[in-house]
Amino acid sequence: DKGGETTTEVAVYDPQSNAWSTGPALPGRDFDGFGTSSFGTADGLFCTNASGGLYVLSADGRTWEEAAQL
Numbered sequence: 001d002k003g004g005e006t007t008t009e010v011a012v013y014d015p016q017s018n019a020w021s022t023g024p025a026l027p028g029r030d031f032d033g034f035g036t037s038s039f040g041t042a043d044g045l046f047c048t049n050a051s052g053g054l055y056v057l058s059a060d061g062r063t064w065e066e067a068a069q070l
Contacts, residue, residue: 006030052070
């Protein structure tokens with residue numbers, strides 16, 4: 001975040017409108033937002049967190065659903 005602390009907040013960039021919006025926060029506590037990795041596939045947008053969770057963004061883009069625990 002702006003204060004240098006870890007966070008689970010998500011910002012989404014839309015290249016068509018050249019604008020940022022707020023997405024659903026990643027599951028977990030603030031430290032879980034540290035060292036995340038995100039990737040898109042034909043099956044959706046996936047993200048990992050520091051606690052070893054693998055999440056997929058819901059079809060409506062409002063929540064993260066647990067896909068696996070590493």
